[in-house]
Amino acid sequence: MHREQARKCLLTEAQAIESLVSRLNGDFDNAVDLILACRGRVVVTGIGKSGLIGRKVSATLASTGTPSFFLHPSEGLHGDVGMVTGEDIILAFSNSGETAEVLGLLPALKRIGATIIAFCGRSDGTLVRNADLFLDVAVEREACPLGLTPTASTTAALAMGDALAVALLSARKFSAADFAGFHPGGTLGQKLLTVDDYMHKGEDNPTIPTGKTVRDALFVITAKGFGATAVISAEGTLLGLITDGDIRRGFSKGNEFLELPVEEFMTRTPKTIGPTELAATALHRMETNQPRPITVLPVVDSERRSIGMLHLTDLLRRGMV
Numbered sequence: 358m359h360r361e362q363a364r365k366c367l368l369t370e371a372q373a374i375e376s377l378v379s380r381l382n383g384d385f386d387n388a389v390d391l392i393l394a395c396r397g398r399v400v401v402t403g404i405g406k407s408g409l410i411g412r413k414v415s416a417t418l419a420s421t422g423t424p425s426f427f428l429h430p431s432e433g434l435h436g437d438v439g440m441v442t443g444e445d446i447i448l449a450f451s452n453s454g455e456t457a458e459v460l461g462l463l464p465a466l467k468r469i470g471a472t473i474i475a476f477c478g479r480s481d482g483t484l485v486r487n488a489d490l491f492l493d494v495a496v497e498r499e500a501c502p503l504g505l506t507p508t509a510s511t512t513a514a515l516a517m518g519d520a521l522a523v524a525l526l527s528a529r530k531f532s533a534a535d536f537a538g539f540h541p542g543g544t545l546g547q548k549l550l551t552v553d554d555y556m557h558k559g560e561d562n563p564t565i566p567t568g569k570t571v572r573d574a575l576f577v578i579t580a581k582g583f584g585a586t587a588v589i590s591a592e593g594t595l596l597g598l599i600t601d602g603d604i605r606r607g608f609s610k611g612n613e614f615l616e617l618p619v620e621e622f623m624t625r626t627p628k629t630i631g632p633t634e635l636a637a638t639a640l641h642r643m644e645t646n647q648p649r650p651i652t653v654l655p656v657v658d659s660e661r662r663s664i665g666m667l668h669l670t671d672l673l674r675r676g677m678v
Contacts, residue, residue, distance in 0.1 A: 454482015
């Protein structure tokens with residue numbers, strides 16, 4: 358019985374979303390174009406369940422490259438409408454198109470000169486008549502058996518808001534790296550950062566030129582603290598890698614190896630990675646290396662010049678897993 362009611366609810370809401378497809382029209386295209394050209398922000402407003410949907414849409418826009426904030430209509434009527442400028446675009450959510458608090462904002466918004474896009478379930482409501490564009494989010498019925506609780510209608514409004522946000526991020530060519538930049542504190546954002554965001558570069562990049570001894574390499578490894586040093590040519594090209602593990606194993610054969618030139622002792626074909634690859638790719642490469650995992654990856658550019666060093670602890674410390 359319970360599952361049957363749930364099934365009916367889900368099917369009703371799915372049908373509500375599907376019905377939106379045929380109602381995508383020129384107003385949707387114009388909405389995207391207006392927001393892309395907007396020199397202000399997208400201000401989202403609504404109250405009750407519509408307001409909660411509006412908050413989510415505003416958050417999605419802001420996190421995908423469209424500056425946005427939510428304006429509570431009641432607070433707007435008591436001074437917060439002063440945050441709106443004539444260069445802003447308003448997304449007004451009201452299923453009926455007659456929500457008193459939202460309609461109460463209209464005179465001020467009109468006076469300011471902001472563009473109004475109505476997310477509404479009725480084409481003949483007051484809100485739509487006073488809007489510049491209308492996105493039709495009407496549903497045949499609510500999923501609630503009483504036909505009263507906002508369910509299918511809020512789902513449809515949310516889906517249309519997501520569709521708008523996705524169209525905008527696609528038009529902006531918003532990338533995974535851009536997404537990570539807007540989510541620096543989240544696990545997902547961390548995983549979308551690139552090797553360049555984590556690697557040690559410049560003076561912090563442990564390198565040693567050819568012609569130096571293994572003893573010299575040991576000093577560099579100790580000073581830099583990464584457990585390894587890249588061996589480079591005079592032009593900066595990566596030639597090999599020496600790790601503290603290599604040196605510990607060398608001591609088992611006596612101390613004479615410390616005076617060897619680094620190019621005779623180094624690993625000549627170490628695993629490497631480029632600066633624009635995802636940090637998650639680097640982590641995978643370290644953990645799946647055979648015959649055993651590795652803790653460092655030299656970072657090289659397109660001409661195989663040594664430009665940085667990536668250490669496993671940098672990835673773990675910043676939440677890659």
